Amino acid sequence: MGSVQARTRNRKGVTYSTDNNEVVDCLFCRIVRGESPANHLWYRDDQCAMFIPRGPAARLHFLIVPLVHIRTINSLTEEHRPLLEHMRKVAMEQLRVHAQHIGSAEAPLLPLAAPPDQYAFNRGHLPALHSSSDVYKDETTPIDLSFDLCFHRPPYNSIDHLHLHALQKPHRTWRSRLMFTENAPWHASLDSVLHHLSSPKSKL
Template sequence: MGAEQAKTRRKKGVIYSKENNEIVDCLFCRIVRGESPVNPLWYRDDQCAVFIPRGPAGRLHLLIVPLQHIQTIDTLTEEHRPLLEHMKKVAMEQLCVHAQHIGTVESPLLPLAPPPSHYAFNRGHLPVLLSSSEIVKDEKISMDPSFIFCFHRPPYNSIDHLHLHAIQKPFRSCWNRFMFAEHAPWHGSMHNVLLNLSSVNAKL
């Protein structure tokens, strides 16, 4: 074991210092900085970034990840509400836009590559060529039964860096359906996470 390995520990995609538990390296932090050739970004702004997971669970599956390192939904506070609302808005836009450009569930899904050059939008933003009457509003998108916005609750989260799953059904397999089952103990919908912020704040 090397000297550096002896001083650190790895847990769910994050390397921590054994001495003070500080973050030494984080897989998702590197990805959102655009440093991963394996996971190119489909969208990035000053608060979050979007990329495709290595094992998409549905017809369309994107991860919305904050640039700020937040460990899990258990570490969220009321101060994070604006960030969560922004992530939700980005997730809705992204699913709405990308769903227009992929084929049926039998067709190949989005590749782990930058957006195709023929897409009529800029890095995931809503197409500027659409008229205002053609743009799907957030209210309509949020009610689409094929769209899911959720987190995995600890200890079931795969990476210790907060990430929102934005999925368009149908799922690719029974296992995927099981992993994102709405009433499972590991499932935390965006709606319930935001409600929980309110309830925690009310108790303080």
């Protein structure tokens, strides 16, 4: 007798088993494993990967995605703090390097195609860049006011796999500005998420 096909349901880019609610398949898990040729990885290490979203919302817009499947910011605990701090380092490094590379605010937007075989700058080797470059300093370096590191709060998140938006303004359209309006009900800055981990009773 043949095996009975597991019953599944799809929600926000993730396929779940209806029997135990376990993840059967995930769009972002496939992307970070390099199994989605339509989504070229621009950076990957042993904790996270980075790629350009299908519809960039700003002059620079990257998604920093953990390799391990974490559903949303509501799934985070204090144990995830090192991962989030590492994602911040990757985001800030990539924003600063790319911002310098494409020049002024009037320069062309970063293309959506795959990154070139060779960059004129570091692609994300954090220890080397941290010790030898002026592009990325450390956590105490002031963040450029045009940078935004944030998540979308559930139920406003588009994919049920945690992803940090790393943007450099200006936004591309009025709709993009609305999607990433600070202090809006759907916008959660990385700093506010980290603060919530320390004080769970605080409003996220």
